[in-house]
Amino acid sequence: MATAMYRPALGSATTAFLARKHQMLIDGQWVDARSGQTFAVEDPATQEVIAHVPAGDKADIDLAVAAARRAFETGPWSRISPAARQRLVWSLGDLIERDADELAELEALDNGKPVTNARRDDVGGSIEMFRYMAGWATRLNGEQIPVSSPGDWHVYSLREPVGVVGQIIPWNFPLMMAAWKLAPALAAGCTIVLKPAEQTPLSALRLGELILEAGFPDGVVNIVTGYGETAGAALAEHSDVDKIAFTGSTEVGKLIVKAAAGNLKRVSLELGGKSPAIVFPDADLDRAIAGTASAIFYNQGQCCTAGSRLFAHQSVYDKIVEGVCQEAGKLKVGHGLDPSVNLGPLVSNEQRTRVVGFLEAGRQEGAEVVTGGKVMGDQGYFVEPTVLARTDRTMKVVREEIFGPVVCVQSFDDSDLDAVAKFANDTEYGLSASVWTRNLKVAHMMARKIRAGTVCINTHNYGDPAWPFGGYKQSGWGREMGKEVMEHYTETKAVAARL
Ligand code: ADP
Numbered sequence: 001m002a003t004a005m006y007r008p009a010l011g012s013a014t015t016a017f018l019a020r021k022h023q024m025l026i027d028g029q030w031v032d033a034r035s036g037q038t039f040a041v042e043d044p045a046t047q048e049v050i051a052h053v054p055a056g057d058k059a060d061i062d063l064a065v066a067a068a069r070r071a072f073e074t075g076p077w078s079r080i081s082p083a084a085r086q087r088l089v090w091s092l093g094d095l096i097e098r099d100a101d102e103l104a105e106l107e108a109l110d111n112g113k114p115v116t117n118a119r120r121d122d123v124g125g126s127i128e129m130f131r132y133m134a135g136w137a138t139r140l141n142g143e144q145i146p147v148s149s150p151g152d153w154h155v156y157s158l159r160e161p162v163g164v165v166g167q168i169i170p171w172n173f174p175l176m177m178a179a180w181k182l183a184p185a186l187a188a189g190c191t192i193v194l195k196p197a198e199q200t201p202l203s204a205l206r207l208g209e210l211i212l213e214a215g216f217p218d219g220v221v222n223i224v225t226g227y228g229e230t231a232g233a234a235l236a237e238h239s240d241v242d243k244i245a246f247t248g249s250t251e252v253g254k255l256i257v258k259a260a261a262g263n264l265k266r267v268s269l270e271l272g273g274k275s276p277a278i279v280f281p282d283a284d285l286d287r288a289i290a291g292t293a294s295a296i297f298y299n300q301g302q303c304c305t306a307g308s309r310l311f312a313h314q315s316v317y318d319k320i321v322e323g324v325c326q327e328a329g330k331l332k333v334g335h336g337l338d339p340s341v342n343l344g345p346l347v348s349n350e351q352r353t354r355v356v357g358f359l360e361a362g363r364q365e366g367a368e369v370v371t372g373g374k375v376m377g378d379q380g381y382f383v384e385p386t387v388l389a390r391t392d393r394t395m396k397v398v399r400e401e402i403f404g405p406v407v408c409v410q411s412f413d414d415s416d417l418d419a420v421a422k423f424a425n426d427t428e429y430g431l432s433a434s435v436w437t438r439n440l441k442v443a444h445m446m447a448r449k450i451r452a453g454t455v456c457i458n459t460h461n462y463g464d465p466a467w468p469f470g471g472y473k474q475s476g477w478g479r480e481m482g483k484e485v486m487e488h489y490t491e492t493k494a495v496a497a498r499l
Contacts, residue, residue: 005045005046005334005335005377005379005380006335007043007045007046007048007335007337008335008337008338010105010109010337011101011102011105013099013101013102014102014105014106014109017102017106017202017206018050018051022051022052022053022054022201022202022205022225023054023205024053024054024056024060024064024205024222024223024224024225025205025208025211025212025221025222025223026060026063026064026067026222026223026224027063027064027067027070027071027218027219027222028067028212028217028218028219029218031054031060032054033054033055033056033057033059033060033226034057034059034060034063035055035057035059037054037055037057038052038053038054038055039052039053039055039198039227040052041053041110041199041200041201041202042199042348043109043110043112044111044112044344044345044346044347044348044380044381045112045334045335045336045337045344045345045379045380045381045382046335046379046380047349047379047380047381050109050110050202051202053201053202053205053225054225054226055225055226055227055230055231056195056224056225056226056230056231057226057227057230057231057234058230058231058234060224060226060231061193061195061224061226061231061234061235061238062234062238064193064222064224065164065166065193065222065235065238065240065241066240067218067219067222068164068165068191068192068193068219068220068222069164069191069240070219071191071217071218071219071220072161072163072164072190072191075217075218075219075220076217077189077191077216077217077219077220080189080217082137082138082140082189083137083138085137085186085187085189086134086135086137086138086187087134088186088214088215088216089130089133089134089137089183089186089187090130090131090134091214091215092130092182092183092186092210092211092214093126093127093128093129093130093131093134095210095213095214096123096126096127096130096175096179096207096210097127099206099210100119100123100124100127101119102206103118103122103123103126103175103203103206103207104118104119104122104123105118105337106202106203106206107122107123107174107175107200107203108336108337108344109202109336109337110174110199110200110201110202110203111171111172111174111199111200111336111344111347112300112336112344112345112346112347112380112381113299113300113336113344114336114338114339114341114342114343114344115336115337115338115339115341116339116340116341116342117298117299117342118336121173121176122173122174122175122176123175125176125179125463125465126175126176126178126179128464128465129176129179129180129183129465129481130179130183131465132183132465132466133183133184133186133187133465133485134183134187135187136184136187136188136483136486137186137187137188137189140159140187140188140486140490141159142156142157142158142159142492142493143156143157144156145157145494147496151498151499152498152499153496153497153498153499154496154497154499155494155495155496155497156494156495157492157493157494157495158492158493158495159486159490159491159492159493160189160490160491160492160493161188161189161190161489161490161491162188162190162242162243162266162488162489162490162491163190163191163242163243164190164191164192164193164240164241164242164243165185165190165191165192165193165241165242165243165244165245165489166192166193166195166235166236166238166241166243166244166245166265167181167182167185167192167193167194167195167244167245167246168195168228168232168235168236168244168245168246168247168248168256169181169194169195169196169197169204169247169248170197170247170248170249171197171198171199171200171347171348172299172302172303172304172347172403173299174196174197174200174201174202174203174204175203175204175207177247178194178196178203178204178207180247180480180481181194181245181247182194182207182221184480184481184485184486184488184489185245185489186216186220186221187486187489188486188489188490190243190489191219191220191221191222192220192221192222193222193223193224193235193241194221194222194223194224195223195224195225195226195231195232195235196223196225197228197248198225198226198227198228199347199348200347201225204223204225205223205225207223208221208223228248228252232252233255233259236255236256236259236260237259237260237262239262239263240263241263241265242265242266243265243266243267243268243488243489244256244259244260244265244266244267244268245267245268245488246267246268246269246270247269247270247271247304248271249271249272249401250271250272250401250429250474250475253269253271253476256269257269266488267477268470268476268477268478268480268488269471269476269477269478270304270469270470270471270475270476270478270480271304271429271431271471271474271475271476272304272401272403272429272431272474272475273304273305273306273308273401273429273430273431273432273471273475274308274309274398274399274400274401274427274428274429275295275305275306275307275308275309275429275431275432275433275434275452275460276307276309276310276311276423276424276427276433276434276450277291277292277295277296277307277309277310277311277433277434277436277460278311278412278420278423278424278433278434278435278436278446279292279310279311279312279313279316279320279436279437280313280435280436280437280439280442281313281315281316282437282438282439282442283316283436283437283438283458284436284438284458285316285319285320285323286323287436287458288320288436288458289319289320289323289324289326289327290327291434291436291458291459291460292307292310292320292324292407292434292436292460293323293324293327293328294327294460294461295307295310295407295434295460295461296308296310296324296385296405296406296407297327297328297331297343297385297405298461300343300344300345300346300347300383300404300405301402301403301404301405301406301407302346302347302351302403302404303461304431304432304475305431305432305454305460305461306403306461307407307432307434307460307461308401308402308406308407308408309398309407309408309410309424309427310324310407310408310409310410311409311410311411311412311420311423311424312409312410312411312412313411313412313413314411314412314413317409317411320409321370321387321389321409324387324407324409325370325371325387328371328372328384328385328386328387328405329371331343331385333376333382333384335380343385343405344382345380345381345382345383346381346382346383346404347381348381349381351381351403351404352375352381352382352383354402354403354404355383355402355403355404355405355406356375356383358396358397358400358402358404358406359373359374359383359386359406361395361396361397362388362391362395362396362397362406362408365394365395365396365397366390366395367388367389367390367391367395367397367408368388368389368390369386369387369388370387370388370389371384371385371386371387372384372385372386372387372405372406373386373388383404383405383406384405385405386404386405386406386407387407387409388406388407388408388409389409390409391408391409391410392410393410393423393426395408398410399427399428401429410423417442417445417446417449418449420446421446421449421450424446424449424450425449425450425451427473428473428474429452429471429473429474429475430451430452430453430471430472430473430474430475431452431453431454431470431471431472431475431476432452432453432454432455432456432460432461433450433452433454433455433456434455434456434457434458434459434460435447435450435455435456435457435458436457436458437457437458443457443458444457451472451473452471452472452475453468453469453470453471453472453475453476453479454467454469454470463481464481465481465482466481466482467481467482468480468481468482468483468484468485469481469482470484
């Protein structure tokens with residue numbers, strides 16, 4: 001890789017956005033932080049500063065929550081019909097589609113991810129999320145309940161929006177995480193204060209412009225940029241926030257739970273993972289190799305569902321290790337804005353340092369580095385796609401979430417599915433898993449035995465707006481997407497009328 005990282009040219013819309021002053025969206029207005037402070041946003045491939053955004057803190061969160069409360073209680077949003085809400089949410093999908101290329105560029109620049117993936121998955125997935133969730137706005141009905149109490153009764157339930165929602169999102173899929181959070185909350189009729197990750201605030205601010213263009217009333221969506229320990233913490237503990245939805249690390253998830261206890265706000269959490277990919281001897285090995293490599297290298301391994309523990313049956317172990325290494329070698333590494341690149345930098349220096357620390361720990365504990373294992377170049381936060389073999393359950397690299405392009409391979413020789421599931425379940429996480437086999441019984445029996453919120457068969461990192469997604473164990477609370485997510489954003493009210 002060249003020493004100086006070349007940044008491909010940006011389109012005119014992205015250039016124009018970057019040249020604008022970046023402010024936060026509060027009550028329908030673009031504003032600076034009350035403190036006047038800003039922080040720099042970096043291109044992780046070149047380490048150049050690409051923007052400055054407001055460093056919002058408690059004072060700004062207070063204003064944003066107050067605006068969201070007013071919009072929820074008394075604004076036009078509180079009287080809007082479900083059909084009008086549905087149209088607005090849908091139209092946000094259309095606006096994202098109109099500006100898809102610009103949003104994909106921003107995402108590649110800010111996060112480092114390959115622009116081709118950003119266009120297809122991050123932007124494409126966000127469009128579909130708004131469109132799918134729009135439909136729920138007109139489908140959130142309660143029920144008539146047949147009670148047996150003496151007398152004549154008409155008993156029914158209503159589903160009402162939960163109220164003011166705080167949403168804290170991570171940096172690995174900045175736009176898509178905003179879409180996952182905003183779309184269902186808006187469909188349900190909530191109002192929102194969204195805090196994007198400090199590493200990647202830009203696409204959320206561009207989305208804020210689209211939200212105003214779509215015509216959402218003032219205060220319905222507020223976007224506060226800032227650090228987790230200040231703005232994020234203030235939002236999590238705010239006594240006038242009814243619900244907090246968080247995606248990020250398990251460690252911060254636990255802080256969110258504590259902060260939420262003050263007013264017992266509702267909490268949903270989508271946290272870390274250490275997901276197994278299990279290859280049985282009868283699998284289509286070409287597919288399994290390509291699929292398990294992509295499971296860990298996609299998005300530079302910065303996926304909560306990343307297939308970071310690869311279990312290969314001992315009869316195919318050597319082939320799998322060799323194949324995944326070959327796949328790693330095929331990846332074109334470079335600036336995410338280059339459409340031919342398929343592995344970008346990690347998001348930040350901090351993240352690279354963390355991943356490098358894990359690589360050192362792996363070596364010290366006796367893992368064999370079959371390919372990769374080092375940082376790349378002297379500019380940008382690049383780490384080689386890495387395969388660690390001869391790993392075992394006691395190693396730090398096997399137990400903890402690395403969130404980088406590093407897979408730990410282990411072999412198994414058991415045909416007893418319970419024994420195989422025991423390997424897979426030997427983790428405090430339970431977000432996702434994949435099973436690679438041609439045997440239907442093995443596939444579906446394993447799906448039952450694995451303790452994880454999602455199980456993929458002959459694929460990994462699957463997603464769809466209709467797919468309920470979330471974790472068992474320390475991978476989280478609740479499900480996002482699908483009809484399940486609407487539970488997060490609604491309260492059930494039971495009404496009993498004596499006739
Ligand atoms: P990562 O470790 O991958 O950066 P984090 O869990 O730290 O993930 O960050 C996810 C989101 O949580 C970001 O928006 C971040 O600003 C926010 N955050 C970090 N610390 C806190 C905190 N103490 N309270 C609330 N939000 C936080």
